Amino acid sequence: MSEQIHSAPTQSADAIHARAVEWLLAREDNEDWSEQDQAALDAWLNEAPENLLAYWRAKSGWKRTEVLSALRPFRPQPKPEATDRWKRLRLSMVAASVAVIGIAGVVAANWKTDSYVTYSTALGGHKTLALGDGSEIELNTDTVVRLPKGVGRQVVLEKGEAFFQVRHDDSNPFVVTTRSGRVVDLGTKFVIRQHDREVKVSLVEGRARFEGASQDGEKRSVVLDPGDVVLATADSVALMKKPARELRNELGWRRGMLIFRHETLAEAAAEFNRYNTEKIVVDPSVAHLEIRGTFHTADIALFARMTEKALGLHTSRKGNEISITH
Amino acid sequence: MILGGGGMVETPETTRELDDLHARSAGVSAHDLEAWFVSEVLPLEPALMLFLRHSWRHAGDLADLRQDIYVRLYEMAKAKPPHPVKPLLFTIARNLLIDRFRRERIIPIEGVADLAEIEVASDAPAPDRSVIARDEVRRLETALDKLPPRCREAVMLRRVEGLSRAEIALRMGISKETVGAHLRDGARQLIDLLHDQAAP
Numbered sequence: 001m002s003e004q005i006h007s008a009p010t011q012s013a014d015a016i017h018a019r020a021v022e023w024l025l026a027r028e029d030n031e032d033w034s035e036q037d038q039a040a041l042d043a044w045l046n047e048a049p050e051n052l053l054a055y056w057r058a059k060s061g062w063k064r065t066e067v068l069s070a071l072r073p074f075r076p077q078p079k080p081e082a083t084d085r086w087k088r089l090r091l092s093m094v095a096a097s098v099a100v101i102g103i104a105g106v107v108a109a110n111w112k113t114d115s116y117v118t119y120s121t122a123l124g125g126h127k128t129l130a131l132g133d134g135s136e137i138e139l140n141t142d143t144v145v146r147l148p149k150g151v152g153r154q155v156v157l158e159k160g161e162a163f164f165q166v167r168h169d170d171s172n173p174f175v176v177t178t179r180s181g182r183v184v185d186l187g188t189k190f191v192i193r194q195h196d197r198e199v200k201v202s203l204v205e206g207r208a209r210f211e212g213a214s215q216d217g218e219k220r221s222v223v224l225d226p227g228d229v230v231l232a233t234a235d236s237v238a239l240m241k242k243p244a245r246e247l248r249n250e251l252g253w254r255r256g257m258l259i260f261r262h263e264t265l266a267e268a269a270a271e272f273n274r275y276n277t278e279k280i281v282v283d284p285s286v287a288h289l290e291i292r293g294t295f296h297t298a299d300i301a302l303f304a305r306m307t308e309k310a311l312g313l314h315t316s317r318k319g320n321e322i323s324i325t326h
Numbered sequence: 327m328i329l330g331g332g333g334m335v336e337t338p339e340t341t342r343e344l345d346d347l348h349a350r351s352a353g354v355s356a357h358d359l360e361a362w363f364v365s366e367v368l369p370l371e372p373a374l375m376l377f378l379r380h381s382w383r384h385a386g387d388l389a390d391l392r393q394d395i396y397v398r399l400y401e402m403a404k405a406k407p408p409h410p411v412k413p414l415l416f417t418i419a420r421n422l423l424i425d426r427f428r429r430e431r432i433i434p435i436e437g438v439a440d441l442a443e444i445e446v447a448s449d450a451p452a453p454d455r456s457v458i459a460r461d462e463v464r465r466l467e468t469a470l471d472k473l474p475p476r477c478r479e480a481v482m483l484r485r486v487e488g489l490s491r492a493e494i495a496l497r498m499g500i501s502k503e504t505v506g507a508h509l510r511d512g513a514r515q516l517i518d519l520l521h522d523q524a525a526p
Binding site: 014 | 368485490491
């Protein structure tokens, strides 16, 4: 009785959806996506509107999973035994992932002294260092760290921001020194940001001890639990508590994302300016407006468009400067 | 004030990405059509699928019905995308179902009865975007938990760690081909779950 045959579609929707996903992943995975590849994709898209619509649908759905990556709590990934070979591979692979995320980061490693190696990232850069002891240091934009050669665990954060995942060792503590105090690991993940004279330490997981700089020989020391944030200068230490979600948002940079929830326009612009040579200048009359959103660190253009669309503001460009005004 | 929280960001980016994708010579640019489809049609998919599910018994046909409806809508929209989309989308859906009912000689009692309800439900005011964003994360996590463990691991390494297929293969100790299969399966299911919120 079934008469469906006469209008049978060429392919089932599920099959086309699967094909669209294949194209999407192939394109995303292939850094040297060639003109031929593109021509093949175009040909497939032009073959039937079913294909085109399935591709648009798949692309927008897949894109939405980025939100997840930015908000997701960190779970330690199960890692295979770190043989020497594997460790070397991992270093190169982490470097490759920088390109995948799409951050134009230039990473430089310079021999500074005989006993130390300096690693740095340029504006907008991002790099992960895998240390011999299994610890990892992830450098954010415009950051310099100094590491002792070999398996040393005495790290100096010269400037910028870095995320530390430390393999704990009671007999050989991992110590990060900053301008305004140092952090001693007690089995932990934490992030340190150094800005002018101020250093901010946020504890994500585990425990660590913060020791303030001591001019007068008197150490200000505090043990940090998850969610604890220390703000320290040469002569002051402040401790506060932040919700886990907020800390995760602040770590969006690890995925190349800036996540704003209660930020003012001025704060958001300052964040963007950490990553880009183009600078956003916010007129004081609109600086207090509150915004929400998730952006790629490099996507100033989208940010500017959104302030126009959502806040009804005006943007104008002059050289390397984008002004946002009423 | 809300700037592009959650899914809202995707529309302009999608449009921009299309710059290098392909240039079509229809009256409306491919950019605009894609942006229209992503921002105005796809958000209606949960309501559309709810309607189809209530009206059509065979779950196995739903994806094909949806595809046919989208194609009909697209053909009509190519010259000038309609705003708002919803009335047209549901008219197309209704007509397509009536065709099918006729062809299969089914008397669509359930379908007709449910139609009124669904339309009311889909007219409810849209929730706040932050609620949508929260729901979306929850939905994604639920969806991820439904994937087989290795499949989920591959998707997480791609989406959270930003690793390439070769890098994931290295990390998981499996072949690139197997990683590819895990990613395809995972992405397919996640995409369906995101668009069609009531998907099983």
